[in-house]
Amino acid sequence: MKKILVINPGSTSTKIAYYEDKKERLNKNVHHETAELEKFATIADQYDYRLSLIQSFLEDEGIDFTQLDAAVGRGGSLPPVEAGAYLVNDQMIDWLVNKTNVHHASNLGAMLANGFREKSKADCIAMVYDPITVDQYHELARVSGLKGVKRTSIGHALNMRAIALKTAADLNKPYEDANFIIAHLGSGSTISAHQKGRMIDYSLDDEGPFSVERTGSLSLKEFIPFCYQMTQEEITAWTRKKGGMISYLGTNSGLEVEERILAGDEEARLILEAMAYQVAKGIGELATVLSGKVDQIVITGGLAYSERLMNWITERVSFIAPVSSVPGEFEMEALRNGALRVLTGEEKAREFE
């Protein structure tokens, strides 16, 4: 029996799960107070705080973390990498702490997994799976339109690949023979074009549709003047934490917006419908990347629970391919499955270099 601890750090919480083989023994979302996290200057500085909080939580739940076979974390902003498993090593931690310029909570995944590996038995491994920087872009997708400005593949690779594999299994078609468009709509959003088992292009929430907190694409001529009124940190926070739906409606909660629409709030309806409209445009754009050969369109993430949003998107894109939804995310299971495949020798974990 393989004992696996899964750690998925988010901006306001750390999801943790403990499995014995595929059996889930614990699955919890440990919430972090904003005031607590604001005390730390950087994401990496949150390490000790999150580690001890998770440890006390595991102790309270009677989970023995000294006998783990694997501690697996959501992979953060590594340099562009192939999909799959990566063992945590000193180079990886050095990159996430000192070198990356994408400061995202997932960067703590490798560090926290390593922290629990150090507390566990000698043969326990620490690894990450399908980090946010999985890069399978094809050559054309890398050209941005301005030399020197890169198009980078940074998104919800873990959940999108898990959903793609699930969809392929549901359709009884090998993933390597299938073409899908998978839209992850959570706090952030990524839409991905999967061609024969590879995510060859994305429509992201900093260059495609807006999400609940992020702006999506903006008119450069309208936006450039703002860049002269703020620091780089301020403008990054504004566009990534205070953009999109929250900038119009003051909330990042799709649930609250649904309630407002039910109560007759016309602005709430307009903005949610505009989000659906932009997501549909993103899907349409990626359908051209696949030359219209799309087996299935799948909407996932928390917003896929919204029937209203699903209907608005489906109305516009169902001419391309059948549309289905897998609400929520399957990141914990995907991390567990990756660790299990490595522990059983079905998949080889790469060394990060």
Ligand SMILES: Nc1ncnc2c1ncn2[C@@H]1O[C@H](COP(=O)(O)OP(=O)(O)O)[C@@H](O)[C@H]1O
């Ligand atoms: N039934 C629902 N209707 C509308 N929005 C929902 C529903 N359930 C969850 N959401 C919204 O989904 C978003 C969170 O998605 P989620 O995938 O959990 O994000 P993350 O894991 O990135 O924080 C929130 O805006 C939340 O309010």
Ligand SMILES: CCCC(=O)OP(=O)(O)O
């Ligand atoms: C940075 C790409 C992945 C991402 O946006 O994740 P969250 O939505 O969890 O912030």
